Structure formats: structure tokens, C-alpha cells
Amino acid sequence: MNPHLAPVAVPDPTALAHVQRLCDLAEPYTAGSGTDELFAAAMAETNAWHADRSPFFAALLQEPPGAPAPTVGEGIRTPLVPAVFFKRHEVLSVPRDEVFLHLTSSGTTGQKSQMFFDEWTIRSAQRMVARIFDHYGWITPDQPVNYLLYSYEPAPSLKLGTSFTDNYLCDFAPARHTTHALRHTGSGHEFDVHGCIAALQRYAEDTVPVRILGFPAFLHFTLERMRAMGLPPLQLPEGSLVLLGGGWKGHADRQIGKDDFCAEVTERLGIPGERVRDTFGSVEHCVPYVECAHHRLHVPVWSRAAVRDTGTLSPLPYGERGFLHLVSPYITSVPAQSVVMGDLASLHPGEECPCPLSTDWFTVHGRAGVSRNRSCAVAAAELMKGMS
Helix, strand or coil: CCHHHCCCCCCCCCCCHHHHHHHCCCCCCCCCHHHHHHHHHHHHHHHHHHHHHCHHHHHHHHCCCCCCCCCCCCCCCCCCEEHHHHHCCCCCCCCHHHCCEEEECCCCCCCCCEEEECHHHHHHHHHHHHHHHHHCCCCCCCCCEEEEEEEECCCCCCCEHHHHHHHHHHHHCCEEEEEEEEEECCCCEEECHHHHHHHHHHHHHCCCCEEEEECHHHHHHHHHHHHHCCCCCCCCCCCCEEEECCCCCCCHHHCCCHHHHHHHHHHHHCCCHHHEEEEEEECCEEEEEEECCCCCEECCCCCEEEEECCCCCCECCCCCEEEEEEECCCCCCCCCCEEEEEEEEEEECHHHCCCCCCCCEEEEEEECCCCCCCCHHHHHHHCCCCCC
């Protein structure tokens, strides 16, 4: 068994019994009344957990209840905490000596989300990732791969969530060779586009699959530069996989559509479109959302999604655009079990996707408004200035 699929125990087996049962569900896209009832019970437990340990969350529960997320369960409170709140405040539901990991969401300047994880929370989130990889057959302990990581090369003081995640994803297949696109210089990071091109050329001559992880804009800029240099298309080995996340923030004017992006990757690298997947996640909400082969971000069994009106924050029906609201009882370290993201999204029923999964799925349509707050992708985009 992959160690990331191993059992993990909640901090209090009595107070969090339903949270344990929910997070122990091995099939990531199970749906039905039984799992809905279990989810609602787990949310009630995690709300009580944070109310007892976080004065901030206890005060939220004293406010008149708003409209809950319609997918969570009748009578279950889901007080809305904007993700931006964690850029300005540190709120914990565990003693600081129980903090197992501290991650941030932004680059070297600007406001950062400060998120603190006890061991249960981060191990539980990692197990979710492992189960989704297992579901898609992407855990290959006997098949080494070459990695091209469009993320930050690790450095002693680096605590960025994206760097942590991308390096963690390398645990699911042994690495023959690894290349980082954002090289650490000693005082920061620089985008090494020529190093990425050279790595792809070497990997195309190798016999093992390639896994490309990280920010999509960097991959697009690499392929664009290859075309500008007159380099011929490559054929990466069979079984290669592209798994991206982080968006195009900072370069929206140069973003291309998803279909065009997949076609570009297929044309230039020979990877079929169904093995080019996008992901969604954040340091404030670590539940992984991974596209199916039809490029829909299905909601896994351990979470629920809703969309909220940007003016009233009322829940919206399927298909309408608003703020993405994500709910999960897995987190015990910080009262972030009900987070409103700064992303505009629309929610859709599972049957509107032709894949076998029956859970709801959502589409992210971009960031809402203009903010001075920076994310990892914004900071990374600044490294691409001059790449046009």
C-alpha cells in the first residue's frame, strides 16, 4: 500500500467519529443518501469542535443563521468565511504546539494566507489526493517517471502551498529525473524557460513517461517559445501526464481556452487531451478537485460545493455564476470548514458530464473583481515578464 493511503486518526475519536468515517471513505466519488447523511453528521461535529476551541467561530455561530449551502444538509450551519480573511488573521482551533505544518498562499510580497495544520488535517488532505490518484490509476510505484515541475524549486525558507503540493505529487511515481521551472537563485526564483525546453527534449528521448505539474501559464509559455524558436514538436513517451493548477492570474490577456490549450499540448508534446487535466485547490481549502477525462471538476465525497450570489451571498441554482463556496469537515486546526473563495464559478449536476462520475462538478470562470492581494500564481506570473 502507498503510505499516503494508510489510516489516519482524528484528534478525538469520540467527538469526531463521523468525521473519521467520512474521511475514511476510500472511493472518492461515492454519492447517495447514505454519504449525504454522513457528511451532514460530520459537519455538525466539526462545527462543535471549532465552536469549543475558536472564539472567532463561536462568535460566528451567535449570528443569525444564513442560508446554508444547499448540498450540505438541512439544519447544518455553514457560516461564510471569505478566504481573504486568512490573509489578515491567524485563527487556530488547536494549541500552537500541535501545529504540524505552516503554509502560505502567496509569493515574496503582498498579503499571505497563513494556514496552520495539525497532523490529522494535512495527512487527511494528502490521503484524499492519494485516493484520487489511485482512482485514476496514477499511483505507479513500479514505473519511474521524469518530472517537469512548473512550480518553485524548494528552498530552506519556502513555505508556499503550491511548492509543497507539487513536490508531494512526486511521491506517487518514483522519479528518474526532476526539473524545476522556477529555479531558486538564493534571493528569489527565476523562470528557466530554456531549461524547461532542454528537459522536454531529453525526456522525449527517454523511455519512461513524463509528468508535468504546476502552473499552466508556464507550460504554455514554454510551448510558445519552442514554436517561436522553430523547434519541431516532440513525442513524449506513452503514459505521460499533465496535471496543472493555479490559473493564469497576471496573464489573463494571453490566456487561451481550455480546448486550445489541450490541443497545443497534444500537438507539441504528443500527450492526448484526456491526460491533460486541470485541478483546483487552495491553501485555505486543501480538498483536491481534479478534472475527469471530460475536464469537469467533480466534487469528491469529502466535500460539498455551492455557488453564492456576489451581491447577496444567497445560494444560486445550477448553472448560474457566483462566488464558489466550498465546505468540508476534514479540517480541525483552523475554522476553515466553510470557505467562500474569491473565484467566480458555476455548479452543475453530475449527469451533465458524460463521464461515469455522478457527483456535482463546477467550472471556474475567473477571479471576482480586482484585488491587491496576490496568490502564488500572481507572484509566479511576475517572473514571466519579458517572456512575450
